[in-house]
Amino acid sequence: MRSLTRRLLTAVALTASLGVALAGCDKKSDTATADDMSLGNPNAKVTVVEYASASCIHCGRWNNEVFPAFKAKYIDTGRVNYVYREFLTEPVQVASASFLMARCAGKDKYFSVLDSVYRSQEEMFTTGDYRGVLLRVAQSAGMDEAQFTSCVTDEKALKALNDRVEKYQASAKITGTPTFIINGKKAGGEDGGEQSMAQLDAAIAAAEAAAK
Numbered sequence: 001m002r003s004l005t006r007r008l009l010t011a012v013a014l015t016a017s018l019g020v021a022l023a024g025c026d027k028k029s030d031t032a033t034a035d036d037m038s039l040g041n042p043n044a045k046v047t048v049v050e051y052a053s054a055s056c057i058h059c060g061r062w063n064n065e066v067f068p069a070f071k072a073k074y075i076d077t078g079r080v081n082y083v084y085r086e087f088l089t090e091p092v093q094v095a096s097a098s099f100l101m102a103r104c105a106g107k108d109k110y111f112s113v114l115d116s117v118y119r120s121q122e123e124m125f126t127t128g129d130y131r132g133v134l135l136r137v138a139q140s141a142g143m144d145e146a147q148f149t150s151c152v153t154d155e156k157a158l159k160a161l162n163d164r165v166e167k168y169q170a171s172a173k174i175t176g177t178p179t180f181i182i183n184g185k186k187a188g189g190e191d192g193g194e195q196s197m198a199q200l201d202a203a204i205a206a207a208e209a210a211a212k
Helices: 007-015 057-065 067-075 092-105 107-119 121-127 130-140 145-152 155-171 197-211
Strands: 037-040 046-052 080-086 179-182
Touching (some): 046 197, 057 067, 057 121, 080 155, 092 130, 092 155, 107 121, 130 145
Parallel strands (some): 046 080
């Protein structure tokens, strides 16, 4: 199994100090910030926040099987403001590299790069060729190998990523990924987890009714 780079493994040490879960849920945890990546209508009555990891297979399955329909129904129509918040799960170096790479590609390409990562998970985890697969994704987004290497070994950007994760854990009780918070309420109860389209339909309908 090839590691991405030696320096990238510092992500493991940086994230080791993060807690697994906190006891509270800040009502402002669903408010988008400048650090967040988002899609849709920022003025929508409903905000859907997804906490997810690029190396989480459950997040990948939701992205591949549910997100296209969710995007068409709620994001493209302006009914929701969708906020994606980066979380780190094992293998941490893969999640970190994926997020750093997606941000280096630029906001306009962030979600397409992340989608490519999710759709390449099976290949990565089957072959163990994390670097090769992620490099190919980076190249498809217009980056060359030198830019990719510089991006995933950027210690300042890596620290900023870990700082964001710590901040999110301070404002929301996240015990696993993916977790969806809709207008401040965790979908699926305390355990969260993958949400089907039907479950999201019901939760968003309730949030819309409450927002009237």
